[in-house]
Amino acid sequence: MNLVRHFIGGRWTDAANGGEYPNHDPWSGAVLATVAAGDAEDARRAIDAAHEAFPGWAGSLPGQRQAVFLRAAEILARRREEVRALLTAETGCGHHFANVQLDFSLSLLRQAAALPYQSTGQILPSDVAGTTAVAVRRPVGVVGAIAPWNSSLVLGGRAIVGPLALGNTVVLKPSEESPTSGGTIWAEIFAEAGLPAGALNVVTHAPGDAGAIGAELIADPRVRRINFTGSTVTGRRLAEQAGRHLKRVVLQLSGQNPLIVLADADLDHAVDAATYGAFVHQGQVCMCARRIYVEDRIAEPFVARFAAKVATLPTGDPADPATVIGPVINKWSLSLLTRRVEEAVAAGARVLAGGAPVPPCYPATVLTEVPADAELAFDETFGPVVVLEIVADADEAVRRANQSRFGLTAAVLTGDPQRGVAIARRLEAGIVHVNDQPVNDEPQMPFGGVKESGWGRFGIGFAADDFTETQWLTTRDSPRAFPF
Numbered sequence: 479m480n481l482v483r484h485f486i487g488g489r490w491t492d493a494a495n496g497g498e499y500p501n502h503d504p505w506s507g508a509v510l511a512t513v514a515a516g517d518a519e520d521a522r523r524a525i526d527a528a529h530e531a532f533p534g535w536a537g538s539l540p541g542q543r544q545a546v547f548l549r550a551a552e553i554l555a556r557r558r559e560e561v562r563a564l565l566t567a568e569t570g571c572g573h574h575f576a577n578v579q580l581d582f583s584l585s586l587l588r589q590a591a592a593l594p595y596q597s598t599g600q601i602l603p604s605d606v607a608g609t610t611a612v613a614v615r616r617p618v619g620v621v622g623a624i625a626p627w628n629s630s631l632v633l634g635g636r637a638i639v640g641p642l643a644l645g646n647t648v649v650l651k652p653s654e655e656s657p658t659s660g661g662t663i664w665a666e667i668f669a670e671a672g673l674p675a676g677a678l679n680v681v682t683h684a685p686g687d688a689g690a691i692g693a694e695l696i697a698d699p700r701v702r703r704i705n706f707t708g709s710t711v712t713g714r715r716l717a718e719q720a721g722r723h724l725k726r727v728v729l730q731l732s733g734q735n736p737l738i739v740l741a742d743a744d745l746d747h748a749v750d751a752a753t754y755g756a757f758v759h760q761g762q763v764c765m766c767a768r769r770i771y772v773e774d775r776i777a778e779p780f781v782a783r784f785a786a787k788v789a790t791l792p793t794g795d796p797a798d799p800a801t802v803i804g805p806v807i808n809k810w811s812l813s814l815l816t817r818r819v820e821e822a823v824a825a826g827a828r829v830l831a832g833g834a835p836v837p838p839c840y841p842a843t844v845l846t847e848v849p850a851d852a853e854l855a856f857d858e859t860f861g862p863v864v865v866l867e868i869v870a871d872a873d874e875a876v877r878r879a880n881q882s883r884f885g886l887t888a889a890v891l892t893g894d895p896q897r898g899v900a901i902a903r904r905l906e907a908g909i910v911h912v913n914d915q916p917v918n919d920e921p922q923m924p925f926g927g928v929k930e931s932g933w934g935r936f937g938i939g940f941a942a943d944d945f946t947e948t949q950w951l952t953t954r955d956s957p958r959a960f961p962f
């Protein structure tokens with residue numbers, strides 16, 4: 479039996495309270511690992527270690543830090559097949575999306591290796607004679623990182639790699655569903671790569687116990703920043719707590735992402751893009767299309783082809799490379815999908831494809847004529863269910879797209895890229911793709927949302943705004959004359 483323990487101060491350790499919990503494979507239901515069920519005490523120990531490691535790591539030479547990230551990339555590349563299998567076993571992630579996660583993570587590490595050599599400041603002109611004034615960017619100290627299970631390797635990785643490369647130390651709390659692929663695998667890789675003990679710490683916990691660790695990270699004054707990727711419900715709770723402590727948080731939260739198909743779009747491309755964008759990783763990506771708005775003039779052929787294609791997506795064992803729709807993460811998720819689809823149908827929605835669970839999977843599902851007050855219509859539903867509605871024109875599509883309280887990603891499919899860009903400018907979303915579907919990410923891009931999808935940006939280069947502190951520093955060459 480696999481044992482997953484905390485990684486604190488460079489050592490693998492049990493939970494202080496001795497607690498453990500079983501983590502399950504979402505496809506087979508088998509117990510994959512026994513995991514340390516930590517609490518606030520473990521978080522405190524991890525913060526102690528990160529705080530102690532901070533001066534050493536922040537003061538290390540850029541070449542030393544660069545070498546760690548380059549070695550980490552080599553180690554991940556070497557362990558690629560093992561990590562891919564781990565993503566499948568732990569989170570039901572299929573071959574394609576596991577490869578997406580691995581490629582992103584390798585690029586993230588390689589790009590992070592250049593960060594220590596980026597300029598850390600500016601010289602500022604001053605009207606006080608004899609003054610040298612500079613703005614110097616400095617690491618903040620300990621960063622608390624809270625990540626979800628759905629793209630566990632990527633979201634755990636981006637929560638720690640940018641902050642570490644900027645000279646901070648980190649306490650990572652992965653999801654209870656992905657303690658290894660979103661947490662301890664990173665600790666193993668960085669320990670082998672030579673990251674000093676204490677610079678990265680990982681604290682795991684049983685389902686339902688995240689709150690105690692999150693609260694400790696927020697309340698401890700030595701933790702200077704929090705980054706969080708997850709649901710808007712949890713993000714709001716964390717932001718409220720963080721407000722009390724005047725602690726800055728980066729929040730990447732839920733999306734209810736629109737994909738607009740205009741009448742001048744290439745039909746085959748639109749069908750393929752919509753299918754991928756709604757159903758990659760069984761719809762369990764925050765960027766997935768949840769609402770498709772199709773212009774009336776193209777609706778008939780689009781709906782027929784899209785529904786036919788969706789109905790044939792292979793569903794089942796995520797270890798089979800042919801599978802597109804693997805299991806959803808857990809029984810709770812399956813029952814939420816089932817309930818929301820049933821409620822929408824009872825309220826008048828029509829099923830165009832799928833529509834009923836095949837445990838532990840939920841087949842790819844398309845609904846239309848979903849009433850505006852059905853949860854599927856307005857809330858993020860994390861799984862392979864998409865709502866398709868026909869609109870009169872682009873203006874109606876934009877209006878309905880913007881009605882959401884969320885604003886993470888959006889996509890516009892049109893034969894006229896210039897028109898697409900004009901529409902993109904009207905969309906209330908942190909990320910818009912023209913002539914593509916909404917699921918895209920590269921480590922150097924500013925990733926984040928507007929409205930209730932959060933604030934702050936992940937992304938090498940952009941993360942510096944959130945994970946460094948700018949100090950204004952002056953020196954005077956000669957004494958100043960003071961008025962009194």
Ligand code: ADP
Binds near residue numbers: 624628710713715
């Ligand atoms: P998801 O639906 O993706 O699991 P959550 O927001 O519930 O979204 O979870 C995202 C991350 O937030 C996970 O690591 C989870 O353990 C953590 N989490 C959940 N509740 C809390 C909380 N009260 N405080 C801190 N972290 C939490």
